[in-house]
Amino acid sequence: MLKSFKTEINPTAEQKVKISKTIGTCRYVYNFYLGHNKSLHDKGEKFMTGKSFSVWLNNEYIPNNPDKVWIKEAYSKAVKKSIEDGYTAFTRFFKHQSAFPNFKKKGKSDVKMYFVKNNPKDCRCERHRLNIPTLGWVRLKEKGYIPTTKDGWKIKSGTVSIKADRYYVSVLVEIPDVKIANNSNDGIGIDLGLKDLAIVSNGKTYKNINKSARLRKIEKQLRREQRCLSRKYENLKKGESTQKNIQKQKLKVQKLHHKINNIRTNYINKTIAEIVNTKPSYITIEDLNVSGMMKNRHLSKAVSSQKFYEFRTKLKTKCDDNGIELRIVDRWYPSSKICHCCGNIKKDLKLSDRIYRCDCGYVEDRDFNASLNLRDAKTYEIA
């Protein structure tokens, strides 16, 4: 099975130059191929396929035009791909599937830098970096999103693109067939919450990252920069600040937002990876009423910062990839109120009761008790 992944990268200044140069050369050659065929057509000569154009370009045109040697400096696979893209555009036009191919304009058209795995050292992926031919190791912003080579997954090819000064990589990954028989372990239940992100029935607790000292510090910084931004807006009215100052401050705020978002996403990825790596036969979670919780203005910020929706979507993908059944329990299932020992339902359980005490003598952490009940739930839907 092939699967594609797209994520933001953080190239070095040197890598950025190389990417722009390669994309520039690809755009030039693409347009050259289009223009060359146009003039062939005008002279009544035969259309040139992508392959024959490649041969002509390298063996005839460049040797006869030394001022075009720079074309050869770019990554040849990427250049070849741009000619192939041009050929595909022509083919679609000939089959009346699309209009006559357009010339690509600088900065306006999305020309991408194509790369392909050609030897075992290419396209290796680690949690935080990816090896791209001619660029070398490129840092990934979202750690652990692209599956690493270790898992037996193989990156076949990909593209690097630029949008609004940000750099992205998109890769095509070959995934080995899933062996469900591997997951002979028991199932697990996960209680998601605001106090902690996840309490797992195997005894592990994943804390709420938003309560960590590191995130609190950045959030404090963010509030300060936001206050500074609104002050600058006030000053603009009085003529004491400039648009340029505001833009600069806006960028500062954006960067902090981005940083916070990255930390939260990385934490979710890490949590899910750890849970899935225990290879349970199934995972049960509660169908959280996220939109309902968001309506509560006391909770909405805490709820959105936990990224429950992203957690569930990513958990589902990881479960699919690993042959784990994901069970969703109805939101009215009283997972917190059931005594895991005797099955009694404690109707008067309050939100403030952090410890569950049953008349049968059972005493347990409230959320852990809930995770056990989720694990053993008999009524559920399969996501």
Ligand SMILES: [Zn+2]
């Ligand atoms: Zn009991």
